Amino acid sequence: MRWTNIGITTTKEAPVEAELISHQLLLRAAYIKKMSQGIFVYGHLALRVIRNLENIIRQELDKANAVEISMPMVQSADLWKSTGRWDKMGDTMLRFKNRTQQEFCLGPTHEEVVTEYIKPFIKSYKNLPLNFYQIQTKYRDEIRPRFGLMRGREFIMKDGYSFDTSAESAQKSYDSMYKVYQNIFNRLGVSYRIVQADTGDIGGNQSHEFHLLAESGEDILLVSDTSDFAANSEICKTLSFLEKQNFAKSEDKDKESKKDLTKLDQKLLSTPNIKSIKDLSKFLNLKKDKLVKTLFFNIKTTQVEKKEVKQNIEKIVVLVRGDHDINTYKLKNFFKALEVSLLTEEEVIALTGANPGSCGPINLKEKIKIYADFSIEKMINYTVGANKNDYHIQNVNNSDFICEGFFDFRLAVAGDLSPDGKGRLVEYKGIEAGHIFYLGTTYSKKLKAEFLDSNGKTCPVEMGCYGLGVSRLVQAIVEQSHDENGIIWPMILAPYKVHICLLDPKDEEISKLCDDIYKDLISKGVSVLLDDRKERPGFKFKDADLLGMPLRLTFGARSLKEGGVELVERKTQEKQLIKLNEVVETILKKVKQ
Known part of the structure; x- marks a missing residue:
């Protein structure tokens, strides 16, 4: 295929909304063109x-x-x-x-x-x-x-x-x-x-x-x-305490058995203007794993009554250790829910009498089910919101409120024990x-x-x-496959295996040599893009790198004087001079590698 028949124009800059380098390159190289939000034309090359x-x-x-x-x-x-x-x-x-x-x-x-x-x-x-x-x-x-x-x-x-x-x-x-x-x-x-x-x-x-x-x-x-x-x-x-114990080494079990489990008296702490776990940790000089988050969710489910599908929304509380986050996918699957969403600030205040940053599981204004993540299963003397603005309660324990049970609700993170008990997660x-x-x-x-x-x-x-x-x-x-100059297509996917740069289309002798090899390669089943534009060599080379074909052949007066044409491999940028009578054979070998 000749470039002048494709009708594409490359650009130096990509639109500002193109965040990913792959998106930028596909736009710049005219592989795709946006028609409206999320809808594209796939150009000839794409x-x-x-x-x-x-x-x-x-x-x-x-x-x-x-x-x-x-x-x-x-x-x-x-x-x-x-x-x-x-x-x-x-x-x-x-x-x-x-x-x-x-x-x-x-x-x-x-x-x-x-x-x-x-x-x-x-x-x-x-x-x-x-x-x-x-x-x-x-x-x-x-x-x-x-x-x-x-x-x-x-x-x-x-x-x-x-x-x-x-x-x-x-x-x-x-x-x-x-x-x-x-x-x-x-x-x-x-x-x-x-x-x-x-x-x-x-x-x-x-x-x-x-x-x-x-x-x-x-x-x-x-x-x-x-x-x-x-x-x-x-x-x-993520693993429950019992599962972790089953996988634990004997020395780790010994450490766990020697932990101080003494429950301390609760303390009401003034925590002015504290809105987040991060702020609370800093204010109390406590690590986040000594704090517990209290989160409120709407759980939307459906049920069939007399052949009619009815939706139901239940409000619940979920507790998780302060250094972890709730995984809403797990909540959705656990409750077989259509949708899971956090309550609004206004809804939280109506339930607790306090802003979200001061909420906890003790003395809630309304009766609401409380569920806890495995991460707080064996915690003692932790800190939660007091359901009173700018106050928290220290030395809270699981026996201080009614809980539906402990479940796997949090996001697993790097460093956690692998669920199969073998190694850590990366x-x-x-x-x-x-x-x-x-x-x-x-x-x-x-x-x-x-x-x-x-x-x-x-x-x-x-x-x-x-x-x-x-x-x-x-x-x-x-x-995954690009560099600072453009796309690098694997041979098996490339729109064309070979990109020929004809540097001087006006030179009849060079043009004929180029055309003969171009046709010979095509006759042997090799897909070839021939850049026959009347553009500067540097411009053509930049476009060749941008488009990303695996092999580039350059037909110019300089290389022909040296006895052949220049072959450049896009991935490695390795260059070699190939004799005219060896070009087709060399290309066929590289295409089959």
């Missing part, structure tokens, strides 16, 4: 990268006997209502009505559609297992689209779905897709981690995420420094590119996707679903 990635995905899925289909992007509300997700998805889903006032949405995912689709095909256990996938544009009405393709509203996604007769068979399908994803990421040559993950709005009881490691990643990954344990911080378990940052779920019968029961087993018994089909963010993965790779 589309070639996407197609290369899709080919890799298809190749690996075909090996695993997955079958490609295409499902509608526009979906009926009736399907989503039958699984309860029409309300559960909230404003994330873009909804609309047609001219007859029927409700629809733009598909953010396709569990309902694919389950309805396969129902006629699975009348018998003999028809299973099945595995379908598609690569399609999806839409989620992201409240704050940002970071380019990382968190857009419209995006390209590969979503797959497996159907099996039993939990054992479904686990095999899940493991097979796990391996497929490993193969895809290994072929891409990226640095990645697989972690245990939250099932979120998709549902199910087993889930793994595939993250590209990057300092700009929004997800915190916690990995054992000793074992294979790895989890997203959203779901990473923190990484990641960009989620793939997510797989073992759904079980979550959808099949609600949609009556059933089959007859070998005994003639009607059974719901066991399901799994497998997502891979295609457009997001493209940008994530740029985030």
Whole structure:
């Protein structure tokens, strides 16, 4: 392809809203163009990268006997209502009505559609297992689209779905897709981690995420420094006192048994203008692990009464040690909640008579259930708010108030004991590119996707679903593979393997030599971008580095006088002079490496 046929123009500067370097580079190199918030045009170069990635995905899925289909992007509300997700998805889903006032949405995912689709095909256990996938544009009405393709509203996604007769068979399908994803990421040559993950709005009881490691990643990954344990911080378990004791060494158990457990008399302390744990720690000259946070949450749940779905909101108190934070994902899962949110300052004052910074579990104005995190399970003589502005109570103990129990509610952090008892947790940052779920019968029961087993018994089909963010993965790779000059594409993904810089298009002799090699490479299956613009050499070289093709060939009078053309490898910037009669052979070898 000749540059003059593509019709792109690069820029030196990126728009100010482009925070990530990958977003900046894709905009500057004209791979993408923003049309509105979270919606982009994929230019010629970006589309070639996407197609290369899709080919890799298809190749690996075909090996695993997955079958490609295409499902509608526009979906009926009736399907989503039958699984309860029409309300559960909230404003994330873009909804609309047609001219007859029927409700629809733009598909953010396709569990309902694919389950309805396969129902006629699975009348018998003999028809299973099945595995379908598609690569399609999806839409989620992201409240704050940002970071380019990382968190857009419209995006390209590969979503797959497996159907099996039993939990054992479904686990095999899940493991097979796990391996497929490993193969895809290994072929891409990226640095990645697989972690245990939250099932979120998709549902199910087993889930793994595939993250590209990057300092700009929004997800915190916690990995054992000793074992294979790895989890997203959203779901990473923290251990109870008993679990820690089971894993503890004998000398650590001895230390714990020798702790002074004497309960001291409570003291009411004046703490003027103290609004936070940090301020309280400094004012009292106490470490944060001697303080306890009191937090108030609204827990929104649903229940079905006489075939009507009703919402219920319960106010609760959650206690956690002062040096830790509550994990709202854990709260949501524990209470099977639609939504979890902190009470407003006004609501807290109404419940306690005090501002949030002076609240505690003792003498609450209203009857409200109190839950505690494992972190305060064995604490003694700690400090909490007094439910009186500018006052705290010292030497409070768990016996001083009624508590529903101790649970895993806090965020796990680096340095915690690994949940498997082996080593300590280390923190990484990641960009989620793939997510797989073992759904079980979550959808099949609600949609009556059933089959007859070998005994003639009607059974719901066991399901799994497998997502891979295609457009997001493209940008994530740029985030991981770039330098100060531009993008560095891996050979397997690059829009073109070779970028030819013709320095003087007016020189007929040089132009003919260049054109002959250009055509020869194409005839041998090598994709080539020929920069035939009438621009300065330095300008062309900068654009070549910005676009990031793996190999650059330079046709100019200087190198030809020296007996060949210059070959530069984008990743290493290594240069070498190649004889004209060896150019094609050299390129073919490098492309196949």
